[in-house]
Amino acid sequence: MTFDSLVNQIDYIDIKEQNDEEIKNITNNSKLVEDGDIFVAVAGTLSDGHKYIGHAIENGAKTIVYQSDIDFKDGINYIKVADSRRALSDISNILEDFPSKKMTVVGVTGTNGKTTTATTIYYLMKEIYGNATNIGTDGTFIGDERSDTSNTTPDIYILNKIFNQSLEKNIDHVVLEASSHGLVQNRLNGIDFDYGIFTNLSTEHLDYHKTMDEYFAAKMILLDHAKKRIVNIDDPYGKKAKEKFQDAITFGKESGSDYQATDIVKNEKTTDFKVNGVDFTINSIADYEIYNKLAAIATLNNMGASLEEISQKLKVFKGLPSRFQYVENDLDKNIIIDFAHTPRAFEAIFESIPKDVKTYAVFGINGDRNTEFRRLIGNACAKNYVFAVITTDDPKFDNYEHITDEIAAGIDELGGKYERIEDRLEAMTFAIKKANPGDYILMLGKGEEHFMKYHGNEKTPYNEIETVQEAIKNQ
Helix, strand or coil, X not given: CCHHHHHCCCCCCEEECCCCCCCCCEECCHHHCCCCCEEECCECCCCEHHHHHHHHHHCCCCEEEECCCCCCCCCCEEEECCCHHHHHHHHHHHHCCCHHHHCEEEEEECCCCHHHHHHHHHHHHHHHHCCCEEEECCEEEECCEEECCCCCCCCHHHHXXXXXXXXXXXXXXXXEECCHHHHHCCCCCCCCEEEEEECCXXXXXXXXXXXXXXXXXXXXXXXXCEXXXXXXXXXXXXXXXXXXXXXXXXXXXXXXXXXXXXXXXXXXXXXXXXXXXXXXXECCCCHHHHHXXXXXXXXXXXXXXXXXXXXXXXXXXXCCCCCCEECCCCCCCEEEEECCCCHHHHHHHHHHCCCCCCEEEEECCCCCCCHHHHHHHHHHHHXXXXXXXXXXXXXXXXXXXXXXXXXXXXXXXXXXXXXXXXXXXXXXXXXXXXXXXXXXXXXXXXXCCCEEEEECCEEEECCHHHHHHHHHHCC
16 A cells, blocks of 8 residues: 555555555554554554654664654655544554454453453354354454454454454454453554453453543443444443433343343253243353353354253353363362452352352462552451462562562451462462362452562562472372
8 A cells, every 4th residue: 555545545644655655454552563564653552662763764664653753864754643543543444444343253351251252253153153263361262263453352453464364264253352442542443343241341451441430331342343232231331321322232031131141050060940941051150150151152142042952052052261160189179260350359259159168269369469459358368258269460560579469458447357478379278278179269360361460560470280289299
């Protein structure tokens, strides 16, 4: 594409044309720039892309998009815009020829359940429509081929390339997790969403969004841009979403839901329920999994699949690694790995455990969470009579002692019990040894994240399942 052709299709404040090279790719990462690319200088929360314009030009950028005043260099094209992030998405959509318009696109947003809901939809789309793509916390899956992604919701130029790679493989069904950060930062701007799903909303990311109203508004960006909206009507914010979008399709356990789970029966490791008269069995006893599956059921049914077909496929779906995942052992103890890392997620998993056994939880809290977040997780442990073993989980720029003090304050507030053990392997070994046969030991927070952030955002390799297995061997 030529420079003249591009600027005729976008909004800009000013332009400076100094070369006529063909434009092929766009990025906001100066390290990824190749010869002839457009570099977009985005002012982010941690760094300002305007500082890396020189590096981008050294790597071959021939066009710079910017919003703050900069110095010009001969031979380089410049486009000044009001919002660099918005320009990044607009230009990417143009360069990649709006691939999402050629696909069935599902977006999933909410505090908890995004990954499980999206992966269930991905599984069902593969089973029913032949193949699918999934983009989210656990990486990108184009068909069965996996690759890493830097964020739950990657930047738009990365998404558009994934869409086109999918189309090249004749895959035209895609599901992606829409984080609140990604929505507010226009990473999803211009994507043609056929379905927007809202799972729930609870305390998280208030360091970024400041208030729950702002957090909710961020989530609603997805629904505002979706052709069909599907919401959890049992969630208080789901009710607000339904009030905002009266045509929204609803799911839940409450009477009156479009997709209501009734006649719920928990078995040893499975749960049975009915939806609109059709029998379903899922391979989990976690209460929240019913909601995740209802969201997927509603989505696929609206795509045209019958409830009976969806039921058959779900019955053999084993679920996701690190989502209420049982770890085999010969100790007769229920050792579970789960990615739960928010107060509501802790509550939900505790509520799913049988009440006639003792529950232990091994966990830490990220260094970028606030005092209230940590206090609420401490509260959740105490009021559900869970013995907490407080250990390490991504301290980042904070430290273990300070994080633990804030969690412990929430436990002490309601008279709960806990132990502090900084080393995660030692903490797991302690909890498993302390538990009796039949008890539940929950390893929470890390899941499929194969790293630990001890110093800022620097990643140190770590594997949760391997650590749990070592702790079992230590008994």
